[in-house]
Amino acid sequence: xxxxxxxTNHGLRWILALLAxxxxxxxxxxxxxxxxxDKTVRTQFEGKRWALPARVYARPLELFQGMPLSPGQLxxxxxxxxxxxxEKPDSPGTYKDTKDEFSFVTRxxxxxxxxxxxxxxxxxFNGKTLASLTHAATGxxxxxxxxxxxxxxxxxxxxxxxxxxVQLKEVPPLLVKTLLAVEDHRFYRHHGIDxxxxxxxxxxxxxxxxxxQGGSTLTQQLAKNFYLTPERSLSxxxxxxxxxxxxxxxxxxxxxxxxxxxxxxxxQEGARxxxxxxxxxxxxxxxxxxxxxxxxxxxxxxxxxxxSYYDPRRHPxxxxxxxxxxxxxxxxxxxxxxxxxxxxxKTPLGVTPKIPSGISPYPAFMDMVRRQLQSDYKxxxxxxEGLQIFTTLDxxxxxxxxxxxxxxxxxxxxxxxxxxxxxxxxxxxTDSQNGEILAMVGGRDARFSGFNRALxxxxxxxxxxxxAVYLTALAQPQNYTxxxxxxxxxxxxxxxxxxxxxxxxxDHKYHGFVPLHAALAHSxxxxxxxxxxxxxxxxxxxxxxxxxxxxxxxxxxxxLLGAIDLSPMEVTQIYQTLASGGFRVPLRAIRDxxxxxxxxxxxxxxxxxxAFDPAAIYLLNTALQExxxxxxxxxxxxxxxxxxxxxxxxxxxDDARDSWFAGFSGQHVAVVWLGRDDNQSTGLTGATGALKVxxxxxxxxxxxxxxxxxxxxxxxxxxxxxxxQLARAECPNAVQLPFINGxxxxxxxxxxxxxxxxxRYNQPRSxxxxxxxxxxxxx
Amino acid sequence: MIHSFIRPxxxxxxxxxxxxxxxxxxxxxxxxxxxxxxxTSGAPTQQRGVIIEQQPPVTVTPYPSTGSRSPARLPEESxxxxxxxxxxxxxxxxAVLALLDNATQQSRSGKLDxxxxxxxxxxxxxxxxxxxxSRLAAVRLQQGQFEQAASLAAKSMNLAGNDIDLIERxxxxxxxxxxxxx
Numbered sequence: 001x002x003x004x005x006x007x008t009n010h011g012l013r014w015i016l017a018l019l020a021x022x023x024x025x026x027x028x029x030x031x032x033x034x035x036x037x038d039k040t041v042r043t044q045f046e047g048k049r050w051a052l053p054a055r056v057y058a059r060p061l062e063l064f065q066g067m068p069l070s071p072g073q074l075x076x077x078x079x080x081x082x083x084x085x086x087e088k089p090d091s092p093g094t095y096k097d098t099k100d101e102f103s104f105v106t107r108x109x110x111x112x113x114x115x116x117x118x119x120x121x122x123x124x125f126n127g128k129t130l131a132s133l134t135h136a137a138t139g140x141x142x143x144x145x146x147x148x149x150x151x152x153x154x155x156x157x158x159x160x161x162x163x164x165x166v167q168l169k170e171v172p173p174l175l176v177k178t179l180l181a182v183e184d185h186r187f188y189r190h191h192g193i194d195x196x197x198x199x200x201x202x203x204x205x206x207x208x209x210x211x212x213q214g215g216s217t218l219t220q221q222l223a224k225n226f227y228l229t230p231e232r233s234l235s236x237x238x239x240x241x242x243x244x245x246x247x248x249x250x251x252x253x254x255x256x257x258x259x260x261x262x263x264x265x266x267x268q269e270g271a272r273x274x275x276x277x278x279x280x281x282x283x284x285x286x287x288x289x290x291x292x293x294x295x296x297x298x299x300x301x302x303x304x305x306x307x308s309y310y311d312p313r314r315h316p317x318x319x320x321x322x323x324x325x326x327x328x329x330x331x332x333x334x335x336x337x338x339x340x341x342x343x344x345x346k347t348p349l350g351v352t353p354k355i356p357s358g359i360s361p362y363p364a365f366m367d368m369v370r371r372q373l374q375s376d377y378k379x380x381x382x383x384x385e386g387l388q389i390f391t392t393l394d395x396x397x398x399x400x401x402x403x404x405x406x407x408x409x410x411x412x413x414x415x416x417x418x419x420x421x422x423x424x425x426x427x428x429x430t431d432s433q434n435g436e437i438l439a440m441v442g443g444r445d446a447r448f449s450g451f452n453r454a455l456x457x458x459x460x461x462x463x464x465x466x467x468a469v470y471l472t473a474l475a476q477p478q479n480y481t482x483x484x485x486x487x488x489x490x491x492x493x494x495x496x497x498x499x500x501x502x503x504x505x506x507d508h509k510y511h512g513f514v515p516l517h518a519a520l521a522h523s524x525x526x527x528x529x530x531x532x533x534x535x536x537x538x539x540x541x542x543x544x545x546x547x548x549x550x551x552x553x554x555x556x557x558x559x560l561l562g563a564i565d566l567s568p569m570e571v572t573q574i575y576q577t578l579a580s581g582g583f584r585v586p587l588r589a590i591r592d593x594x595x596x597x598x599x600x601x602x603x604x605x606x607x608x609x610x611a612f613d614p615a616a617i618y619l620l621n622t623a624l625q626e627x628x629x630x631x632x633x634x635x636x637x638x639x640x641x642x643x644x645x646x647x648x649x650x651x652x653x654d655d656a657r658d659s660w661f662a663g664f665s666g667q668h669v670a671v672v673w674l675g676r677d678d679n680q681s682t683g684l685t686g687a688t689g690a691l692k693v694x695x696x697x698x699x700x701x702x703x704x705x706x707x708x709x710x711x712x713x714x715x716x717x718x719x720x721x722x723x724x725q726l727a728r729a730e731c732p733n734a735v736q737l738p739f740i741n742g743x744x745x746x747x748x749x750x751x752x753x754x755x756x757x758x759x760r761y762n763q764p765r766s767x768x769x770x771x772x773x774x775x776x777x778x779x
Numbered sequence: 780m781i782h783s784f785i786r787p788x789x790x791x792x793x794x795x796x797x798x799x800x801x802x803x804x805x806x807x808x809x810x811x812x813x814x815x816x817x818x819t820s821g822a823p824t825q826q827r828g829v830i831i832e833q834q835p836p837v838t839v840t841p842y843p844s845t846g847s848r849s850p851a852r853l854p855e856e857s858x859x860x861x862x863x864x865x866x867x868x869x870x871x872x873x874a875v876l877a878l879l880d881n882a883t884q885q886s887r888s889g890k891l892d893x894x895x896x897x898x899x900x901x902x903x904x905x906x907x908x909x910x911x912x913s914r915l916a917a918v919r920l921q922q923g924q925f926e927q928a929a930s931l932a933a934k935s936m937n938l939a940g941n942d943i944d945l946i947e948r949x950x951x952x953x954x955x956x957x958x959x960x961x
Contacts, residue, residue, distance in 0.1 A: 064874030064904065113896045143877035433906035434899070581937050583930065603892065606899050606915070609926075610933040667906060707907065709940050 052386030153360025364442030521631030650686030659689030
């Protein structure tokens, strides 16, 4: 017994010691755990919280008096921007339109150069011209109004969370009031968890027989969304509570609220998760948060409770009921008057019927933008830094290009017995002077993001290459002029391999001796090959490189007829140089890049290279214009306005596998390719296929006529069109052709020449009619 | 406060004592609860600094010269050529004038990039306006971009018609650019 007592005491001591040890361990472990949570909470809250996708914008529409713009185009632009059509436009993002007059209030927007303020504007139209642009209030004239740019896509990170960050100070107070009334009305009074509120919420939910109020505080909800997995368990609830307390310990109420507003999950579109009120506003209403009304806020707050359960597009009735409950709660809370609640309850949900897709409607163009960005930025930065990318896309021109390609492709399939859906195509439109890519379509289904034919379809270009042959010749005025007679008779070329090649004309005829300009206008093959061999195939390739072709090709005689595979984009770059008068301008899809805060990061500025003697280009473009007035592309005149002067070149390849047209007005370059992905024949020539699409594009696009200033060293000389000898105006075949000074023919035709003192010879010409001469002659 | 969500605010140590108290309590409860899950992935935890260095403006590397084309006209050459009566290009519209004013102001206050941006905007409205091309050439010359200055001035010449003042301005730019380039 005596032994037993110490033993018992001993045992008790052991138990006590163990208990004490357990308590101490627990305490230490608990402290360590809280310290761990504390670190987790702080690193994420203070670090870069969200991976923000880069935002890609279209060009902003710039309005000015006298610009070519139809009411329909302005209307389409405002619709794309999500401007609301109202009775009385009095807040940013609203407009009213009558037949020829628009009143609207623009949104403030920060651009690379300046921040545009919000302006109340009145725009009056006269047909397809913006006739006047004035301040809506004062009626005083406005020089230039730049609208905000249309968002055309985003570059998403892998996990597909999407959001548009908002700052608390730019969030309408009414939204905050609504949110707090429903989710956490004691937000500014509790310390992260609120037992009283929990009980009250329980009680009101029982009374309303629905989940009107939640028990967790906003801080708890933020902790849950921010740090924890969505599993439901006691331990998670506990973590949530501790983290809420930690958050409250470290950060102000407003910081927590701002984080909540940006973090909360509010919708889903495919794989893309819509987070935060900033993006939800665009996602459901197509407008920024600042333009929403009470009823919209109530709906968004409903979604915070259950974004899929109350999805207004899938469950409109349920969403409406919940929205109205939110409005009642807010009124009961004293946040709004009963009348305000009643009025708001009468309104429809107001969500846009079309879900604004995270997938860009312009996949081909976005592809181009991405490729340009990837050479300058890391993928990770593009998907996480929230960069703002300002591009050159003109959604109005893009729409007309898409329409033209789709409609014509279907029509041509029927007309030429091509199996339905087999005819594919690609098209590009650029600004002919500054090289900005205004539109790009990579396939018939412009919405389908797949093979981007505009960039990646490498196809033989056929006769599109000929201008390079003729330009090489015309750059040697001592040897070649537009009037040089070329031999279009039978030709055999022996290739290095020993085989002989006998080029044929498209019409399988020989045309004898033809003036150089006519050989190009009618796209004669044999005379072109002869000319190309005379000037040298390597020199023709050099000309192509000067025109902007970067890839190298071997110099074969067949190259002279376009047996090289180029993409529509490469062709566009080449014709761009012709269109801009011999100045090479790299094609650009991006103007500038701003950080998420709107700080300028990078500008892709206009840069040009003077690549040719303007006189040679002037002569070449004269002949390219003849292609349209009198040559292989003359059928397009039925599609175009009578007074529109354009130039270009058709291209057709063997067995009509590829149908091309590349051409330009004074303002735009457009290149169209049609063909089949399986490289089968379509039966289409450049003129019967691609040219039709091209004509549709040019007709739909407000554009200026081609207009080249006659270089000082170029003179117009009247010659006989057939004998290419000097002639008088009265002579039957008399034509006036431009010549580089001193290169005009010297023989006088039988019909006679009035001589160099003939008053009609070499008259100074105004810009306007210098390029009309062909139309006059061949009319 | 600018963008608190980008630049984090400093944490405030408001109620650490309460946290400590909580810690002990929690240690015990934790052992009962057993497991926990914490999500830390999803977003990078470390704030990164400036992500991208300012890139130089895009320039085009010149192609190898074919030797077959004549260079842009040199001043002495074109100065001797006979010219028709001066002919000013049509007056630009008010939008262009506003942008030109803006460019002049930016240029005066040394903001040459902004001046160039305004001129590029003007060119989008009036792409054939030789005066704007010449002004852009002048800005590039000031920035020391001599090749661009010469090319832009040549472009202006190409559109200038008979505007002698403008031709002379361009010749001067080309001349200066060529001399400084060497």
